[in-house]
Amino acid sequence: MIRNFRMMVRRAAALGPKTVAVIAPQESSSVEAIEEARRKGLARGVLIGHRALIEQMLRQAGADPAGHEIIDERDMDRAADRGAEMAAAGEVDILLKGGISTNRLLQAVLKGPRTLRTGRLMSDVALFEDRREGVRKIMMLSDGGVNVAPDLKEKIQIIRNAVAVAHALGIPVPRVAILSGVEKVQPEVRSTVDALALAKICSYGEVPGCVVDGPFALDNAISPEAAKIKKVESPVAGEADILIMPDLEAGNIFGKSLVYYAGRDLAHVIVGARVPILISSRSDPPAARLASIALGVLMVEEARKREEEAKP
Incomplete structure (x- = not known):
């Protein structure tokens, strides 16, 4: 049983990297978190947003921008649409909220012919x-x-x-x-x-x-x-x-x-869509976002196991 976030990160790293689309990363914490996840072997990043700003934040975090796929899209709604489309097509395993609001991200997830709806409540x-x-x-x-x-x-x-x-x-x-x-x-x-x-x-x-x-x-x-x-x-x-x-x-x-008040980090995941959706607050530190990414990796693995068990 996983008892703390460090154990969660170690377990996720042992499962191998999953592809994480970061939607509209406009603050350093989400960029730092995806870079740390890459270093620890949890994730491959697809950063969808303002390319120049993303590259600048990666360099400030001591990272090489070439280590991540960057899709240049300055409009937040279109960035969310692109991430949802990639998830529906199986090109990414997890969605991570950057500077976009939760409501705007979920609107992209739920609309269109390539919706991430499953029929379950999210x-x-x-x-x-x-x-x-x-x-x-x-x-x-x-x-x-x-x-x-x-x-x-x-x-x-x-x-x-x-x-x-x-x-x-x-x-x-x-x-x-x-x-x-x-x-x-x-x-x-x-x-x-x-x-x-x-x-x-x-x-x-x-x-x-x-x-x-x-x-x-x-x-x-x-x-x-x-x-x-x-x-x-x-x-x-x-x-x-x-x-x-x-x-x-x-x-x-x-x-x-x-x-x-208690100084705790929170890891968040939205469950019920076709992929885990990570909605860390925009004020969350990189450590909390890293824990959320690790949680997303565990949820992808849990879904895979359930699918295997359901096979005749």
Whole structure:
């Protein structure tokens, strides 16, 4: 099981490089990250954007621009279209957001005859290192980046996507906590009602390869002591691997709190498209983007394994 980002990078490097299209790289962090990924053997870069600016940033990072394929496209929307077309044609394995907004990138991914749609809901899964005393593991949260106010059916797909990421990290049966502000069902708090319904639905095997329960408040989802004090009994209580947020606002605020108050890096991947889509924030440091690239490589490998297993 992968327990931290360094292990994730090492595992991805052992799998061999994947081709990553960087869409509109206009800041040094995405260029530095793809160069570091190239050096470590994780990725071959296809940088789609302003050629002169990209070459300048590569040189500033101590890299030879000849080490990456550069496609000169100064218009962000056309750069996103080009990246999506290359992914649909199988020319690149992963899309990495540069200076373009997530919404503009997803519009390119979803439109046109060469769409990257699969029929599945797309959702953002964010990873961070849990370094509390006595704990060393990677935690996942979803969805803080794509689905604004998911309904029950959408939350089931969000769980399914997050579980796929956990499996790629080597967690065979992840524990999934459906979060709310309280751990008791209250009819006036929709997220508690949803959590109860999701736990019941998943108890019948709707999402295989995981254990789902809820509602949980954050403390009794991740702290065995808090769960014991509050008498919350569940195989998930205090031991969650995946935190399912009530809505995008809660997920986004929680994720940014980890970054700015706890000093954690976040690795992001959008799951549910034909290729992994990495949506690191434009303010993320190169280390966080490198972790996202490593995660994308693991997701490509997980998809390949699933395809092999599905063959007759």
